[in-house]
Amino acid sequence: MQTASSILVIDDEPVLQDVLSTLLGNEGFEVYSAMTAAQGLTVLAEEDIDVVLLDLMLPDRNGLDLLPEITNLAPDLPVIVITAHSSVESAIQAMREGAYHYVPKPFKNEVVLHLVRRAAERRQLERENRLLRSRLDGVGEIVGTSRRIEEVFELIRRAAPARSNILVTGESGTGKELAARAIHRLSPRREGPFVPVHTSAIPTDLLESTLFGHVKGAFTGAVASRKGLFEAASEGTLFLDEVGTITPETQTKLLRVIQEREIRRVGGVESFPVDVRIVTATNIDLLEAVHQGRFREDLYYRLNVISIEMPPLRERPEDIPTLATHFLHIYAEENQRQVSEFTPEVMDLLTDYAWPGNVRELENAVERAVVLSQGNQIGPETLPRAVRSDPDRPRISDSLPPGGLDFRKAVADFQAHLIRRALERSDGVQRKAARLLKLSPTTFNEMVHRLGLSDRRRS
Ligand SMILES: Nc1ncnc2c1ncn2[C@@H]1O[C@H](COP(=O)(O)OP(=O)(O)OP(=O)(O)O)[C@@H](O)[C@H]1O
Ligand SMILES: [Mg+2]
Structure with a gap:
């Protein structure tokens, strides 16, 4: 069922409120007015709003401060910012904070109408997509195939x-x-x-x-x-x-x-x-x-x-490639990038990192990588430094560092790394982990003890 989209206008100028109400009302939109930031937030909490028109100069608050609060209350809600012609700076700032678009004052009616229509259409589409997805699969957008996440499902x-x-x-x-x-x-x-x-x-x-x-x-x-x-x-x-x-x-x-x-x-x-x-x-x-x-x-x-x-993500690293690929598709489409895969090295780095910020951190890292990438592969240079230099990750290189290295320690580090990874992939079950490394359970167990890895969780 298609219902009229509802537009919230947050602006303290009565004249402007009037103009916009008439303009948008005539187009069949349902229009809500708020004269202050506080009123705007109340309407947002109570009504199902599809698009917000936000003036940056409000009596009680700066619209720029309000923006993150709106996104917090209603993620994905398109916010069109109205700014005085002179303040391009704040318009740019607003776009950075996640505004959908901005219109400088004085504006042409057609411009506002066009933007609102487009934002409302996008909102409607998102809604339909979401409904469709939820019908297809009960647990919706939760991505993952690990045993831990399956238990959650x-x-x-x-x-x-x-x-x-x-x-x-x-x-x-x-x-x-x-x-x-x-x-x-x-x-x-x-x-x-x-x-x-x-x-x-x-x-x-x-x-x-x-x-x-x-x-x-x-x-x-x-x-x-x-x-x-x-x-x-x-x-x-x-x-x-x-x-x-x-x-x-x-x-x-x-x-x-x-x-x-x-x-x-x-x-x-x-x-x-x-x-x-x-x-x-x-x-x-x-x-x-x-x-x-x-x-x-x-x-x-x-x-x-x-x-x-x-x-936490570090306890189900098997989900990392699936999630990373999921986000890659989403952000490639959103940014209209051709990029379609990670290099194997990047996939290893992603899987090895401990992700203290969990899926959100991974999502941000992938979004960033997509935006920074050139060509159709995501290379390691696009990853945040922390992911590239995980202290847990042994440096494996076929060149010998100029100062030489401690052979026994390098080999032991590498062994410990492989064993930890195998244990994580097998949910701590040693027999399974041993099989992954084609070692006998006895040898595997002996190595776990020798390398001091009997606690299966790393870090
Ligand atoms: N299993 C998953 N599949 C797909 N996306 C996920 C998954 N888990 C989390 N996300 C995404 O990661 C981000 C963070 O998720 P969400 O907001 O649900 O986390 P949270 O536990 O509520 O975080 P916080 O404690 O910080 O509020 C969202 O963008 C969400 O879509
Ligand atoms: Mg939360």
């Missing part, structure tokens, strides 16, 4: 259909949000909304009204009553990201909502029922926070009915 498939709350844990960049989206798509709530809340990005004093809404006059500035994200997620899934950062007071209110399945808007007296499934994510050890008295134990158990742990 299996858990998601089994847990998704229930209403039970789910806690997703894992280091930064391991795909927690991706998992939360997959849970939603595989649940009976898939036609309902998926509402992500990046709790740490919302000022503490606004979090409660953002979550639960507020009534008119609840606090200074509450000029009208507003619904909160719980209501917005009704019959869908609410994704509470970085749940470990919320204050004790808000924890208490959250617990009440979960227990009673009812919410009360800030400043309100009546409660009404909400039907929301909650998926939370954290990259801190929440149980540790419970032990330190920073997180309510009863809330912890309510949120953690089922827990899903996203494994």
Whole structure:
């Protein structure tokens, strides 16, 4: 079903608001207006916006600072920046921060219309693609074939259909949000909304009204009553990201909502029922926070009915080539590059690196490599220095360094490297690892001990 695209105009000039509303309204777009940055963020949290027109000069905030917040709230949302003619600098800065395009003031109506139409079309296409993908494959965009990630898929498939709350844990960049989206798509709530809340990005004093809404006059500035994200997620899934950062007071209110399945808007007296499934994510050890008295134990158990742990990339290096190739295709297409493969050396470097920032870091490295590459292969010079010079990686070269080297140590380093890699590929099962190196299990075991590698995890 094709619905009208909705456009949010964030600009404090009434005349400009007027012109744009008429212009875009006549084209069949649904137009929302916000006079301040704060209003803009509220509309974004409550409505399903397809394109944002953002003035960089706002009374309460600089539009440039707002941009990353918008992208945080709604990744992939095209933002068209309106700038005074004189400030090309800020336009460029905005493009760098991820703006979709910019228009200098004064602008021609056709120019704005053209940009908005194109952005809205792209948004619509992305939406259809996403829907299509989610129908094709339940776990959607989560790429990987390792045993560890297969276990995650299996858990998601089994847990998704229930209403039970789910806690997703894992280091930064391991795909927690991706998992939360997959849970939603595989649940009976898939036609309902998926509402992500990046709790740490919302000022503490606004979090409660953002979550639960507020009534008119609840606090200074509450000029009208507003619904909160719980209501917005009704019959869908609410994704509470970085749940470990919320204050004790808000924890208490959250617990009440979960227990009673009812919410009360800030400043309100009546409660009404909400039907929301909650998926939370954290990259801190929440149980540790419970032990330190920073997180309510009863809330912890309510949120953690089922827990899903996203494994770090270094514990599933088999996924690195698949993921790297996946991102290569995405960024080659996005940047219209002909590049189609990594040189074998690059693939080795990628697989050997420990990726402290996990999949996000890998994704960034590949994007960068695609942009920097010339020709159709990605060479090692395009990789970030850290990846090129992993201290864990032995330097293997057929030329002897001018100062000579320690033969025994060089050979032992190389042996240790191969053994570590074989162990990683075999999930620590020595028998399998030995087979990969065509060694007998006894010889393999003896080498593991001699080289001091009995702990299968490196670093
Ligand atoms: N298995 C995967 N397949 C494809 N893309 C992935 C996978 N895991 C993560 N990504 C990509 O890596 C990036 C980070 O993922 P995501 O935002 O879900 O991580 P996160 O665990 O929520 O990170 P943080 O803790 O920093 O919020 C995203 O661009 C996501 O699309
Ligand atoms: Mg996240």
